[in-house]
Amino acid sequence: MAQWDSSAKSYSVGSSMNGGLYCNDDGELSKPFSDKDYCVDGTGTVQVNNKALSNVAFCQTVLPGNEAMLIPTNVDGGDTETLAVPDESYYASSAAHYYINPLGVSTDEGCVWGTKDKSVGNWAPYVAGANTDSDGRTFLKIGWNPKYIDDFKDKPSFGIRITCDGNDCDDNSCEIDPSKDGYNGISGGSTGKSLGASYCVVTAKDKKKATIEVFSV
Helix, strand or coil: CCCECCCCCCCCCCHHHCECCEECCCCCEECCCCCCCCCCCCCCCEEEEECCCCCEEEEECCCCCCCCCCEEEEECCCCEEECCCCCCCCHHHCCEEEEECCCCCCHHHHCCCCCCCCCCHHHCCEEEEEEECCCCCEEEEEEECHHHHHHCCCCCCEEEEEEECCCCECCCCEEECHHHHCCCCCEECCEEEECCEEEEEEEECCCCCEEEEEEEC
16 A cells, blocks of 8 residues: 555545556556555554454555455454554545444455445444544544445444543544444544534544544443
């Protein structure tokens, strides 16, 4: 995920599809950025702590590319895994986006283009987004998935929240707990709605870590 259209200076529909290697007129492949590896580590500022008994599949979208949720991170019950978060040097200073599947769904089953017949893939109950800016601030958002809100009316059997150590974040209050806040409910200091779906945002300071906790309800 460290190669894309080198002429792209901002997000646009055309350049957003041009991820990976470049195929020239002679059919030869080349790296758009010859001094960069094909893949690089993210900022390491967001991790997932799964407090539930079953696994949870986080599926990151391919951007630049077709924006399918194909990049898998499986987090077994009781485990913690780091998500790939880009900094401002990444394509068009864009953020990473993740779909959060129901408990027990594997990455093979969940990291796909889904359909409204089942709440997996791009119909997963929850979504998240994250990026780190030049001042070391990581903006982390969790929310209900608008497509889930459109086509499913059941309360998920799990929730998610953002936690930080001490004063590492500007607001430690950001939680989705369907057993407490109900369908499309959310609690936190910085909340809003997008396409009818509720979300909240936390900012981690000075390259400190924020954690998305997954829990059963």
